[in-house]
Amino acid sequence: MKLTKGGGLYVASTLLLGVSAVNTGNNLLFLMVAAMLAFMATTGVLGWLNIRGLALSVHLPDEVYAGTDTFLSVTLHNSKRYLPSFLVRVAVAGGSTSFLMVDRKRPQSGSLLLSFPVRGPLQLPDASASSPFPVNFFIRATSLPVHQECTVFPAPRPLPVPAPGGKPDAGEAAAVAAAGYDGELAKISDYRGGEPLKLIHWRLSAKHEVFKVKELTATAAEPLLLDLDQVPGRDLEQRLSFCTFLVNRLVKGGRPVGLKLGERVITPGSTRSHRLRLLTELANYGKN
Structure with a gap:
């Protein structure tokens, strides 16, 4: 539980009024202090109930690369019998996302942008769910187990x-089809020796002084x-x-x-x- 700035002022004011009530014996101050303590207790119980019954499921893509931003999908479930949860912030491995309201038995989905610096097997750490509900005096948090493993490439x-x-292809020049014997006709060239007889273009060869052969593309690389x-x-x-x-x-x-x-x-x-x-x-x- 973390005390916010507004919560700190409220607690300090309550203590100050309590000390004044004890020193002066003023019943009105005692009533004011009692009301402020009751309000603090009520909001504390509501804030505690707000983050109870939450569960988180996460999904990583099939391909996660080291040092590359990756979207992690998260789904927040609320298993409470009656009450929805409000203003819930979920944090996983340094990333976080917020949910305005998570109704019971109606999961809400969001996404986080994460980056993992090191390659190899990865077990995601437990997530945390926090909320300033209902009046931003205290930020209460709870741990949510995450059962998700992956491999960082x-x-x-x-x-x-x-x-x-x-030959290397740096992607700057156009790709050249590999020569083969079973693909489609790529071009006609002079006979160089060693080509199979089935590749000789007999009709064109009859019109030229040298044999002409058909060059075919390869059917597979x-x-x-x-x-x-x-x-x-x-x-x-x-x-x-x-x-x-x-x-x-x-x-x-x-x-x-x-x-x-x-x-x-x-x-x-x-x-x-x-x-x-x-x-x-x-x-x-x-x-x-």
Whole structure:
């Protein structure tokens, strides 16, 4: 319980009147002091009841990155039998949000903007619910348990992305389709030797002095295995950040990506669940 400035003045006035009543023996002052104490007691009970019966549920998004602002959804429940709760402020891990009124059995939702500085497993601390209700003399608070765990991924840092042909793509030039043998026709070029016979364009070749071959796009990008030890960076945390960026960029672009973490190898994949698994492995690397 915290005493507000207005509450401090009220308590000081009550004490001053109480001392005056004792010194003067004035019955009117005694009645005034009694009324002020009764008012203080009544508001105290109402404030105590206001924060009873509250419960909090929280929801974090699937992807939480270190050092990045993240919205945390919170839902406040009021299980009291009769009374609603007023002017409730909920604080979780340094962020806070307010609820004007939470009626019984009608949960109210809000959101917090949080940032977690360190990667790895995270257990959210208990939340606190406070309220100055009813007259802002005292701010009463109670602890609300939060049963929410998540994994904070490393902060992604941009790095030139290796293209299917092995050349980096910094995102500044247009993407070039990878050559393949089963995709769509990309262009016609001269025969260089080694191309399969099925790719020779016989009709065009008959009109030219050299054979012409069809160049087709690849039906799928080649799988890529990211070796954490080979990723550039001044330290482990920077390499993990670069790796996080590469995993997101490549998998979202449809390219299968795997990881090599020391002696451990995770085979390439291109699904969202596989991407989250790779990010989790990067977040937990070196934490055990």
